[in-house]
Amino acid sequence: AQKVTQAQTEISVVEKEDVTLDCVYETRDTTYYLFWYKQPPSGELVFLIRRNSFDEQNEISGRYSWNFQKSTSSFNFTITASQVVDSAVYFCALRKTGGGADGLTFGKGTHLIIQP
Amino acid sequence: DGGITQSPKYLFRKEGQNVTLSCEQNLNHDAMYWYRQDPGQGLRLIYYSQIVNDFQKGDIAEGYSVSREKKESFPLTVTSAQKNPTAFYLCASKMGPFYGYTFGSGTRLTVV
Numbered sequence: 001a002q003k004v005t006q007a008q009t010e011i012s013v014v015e016k017e018d019v020t021l022d023c024v025y026e027t028r029d030t031t032y033y034l035f036w037y038k039q040p041p042s043g044e045l046v047f048l049i050r051r052n053s054f055d056e057q058n059e060i061s062g063r064y065s066w067n068f069q070k071s072t073s074s075f076n077f078t079i080t081a082s083q084v085v086d087s088a089v090y091f092c093a094l095r096k097t098g099g100g101a102d103g104l105t106f107g108k109g110t111h112l113i114i115q116p
Numbered sequence: 117d118g119g120i121t122q123s124p125k126y127l128f129r130k131e132g133q134n135v136t137l138s139c140e141q142n143l144n145h146d147a148m149y150w151y152r153q154d155p156g157q158g159l160r161l162i163y164y165s166q167i168v169n170d171f172q173k174g175d176i177a178e179g180y181s182v183s184r185e186k187k188e189s190f191p192l193t194v195t196s197a198q199k200n201p202t203a204f205y206l207c208a209s210k211m212g213p214f215y216g217y218t219f220g221s222g223t224r225l226t227v228v
Contacts (some may be wrong), residue, residue, distance in 0.1 A: 009156070032189060035216070043204065045219035046158075091158060103149050103174055104217065106158030 006107035023092030031096040120220035139207035148190035
């Protein structure tokens with residue numbers, strides 16, 4: 001069975017601080033896809049990144065960076081110089097595989113609060 | 117602009133009534149999905165459809181039904197058999213197996 005754990009329920013930091021959101025996953029598959037989504041107060045999920053298990057290079061996109069480590073089954077997300085607009089719930093997810101399954105297995109999310 | 121439209125944004129129903137949530141996409145995506153979100157919880161998969169006229173149960177399909185008669189539409193019916201229907205419902209779509217998922221803005225259903 002697949003599982004995604006986001007142990008941090010809520011994080012609160014002051015604007016301009018760096019913050020890291022943790023994600024640990026469990027899967028028996030050798031090939032898998034990991035995702036991060038942002039959910040602002042309006043409710044829709046905004047796609048941030050998709051990572052293939054074969055690609056262990058860290059990725060940077062502006063103030064966002066992701067650290068993928070297969071050895072520890074982690075896919076952590078760091079926001080550098082946080083801004084108030086970064087306040088949202090962030091979800092880590094794992095694509096379902098096996099037996100024709102489809103869709104995503106989500107963690108419970110981390111509520112990030114950026115204080116001005 | 118292409119995207120996924122979920123309507124209405126807020127929906128209220130009396131207990132014991134069936135209710136249908138709308139999901140329409142103009143992205144020409146093959147696969148569509150329904151997720152349920154409860155406060156403080158992640159999203160859980162209800163049903164998905166990879167092609168027209170075919171759909172599969174997800175992790176929490178009991179008390180729900182779907183249809184996929186058109187590529188663009190994937191309505192979800194919350195039946196009276198669903199014991200705790202009050203939740204936020206999100207629809208998603210995807211072009212194919214190697215693509216990312218696009219989500220709608222959700223429908224918040226309250227059953228009183």
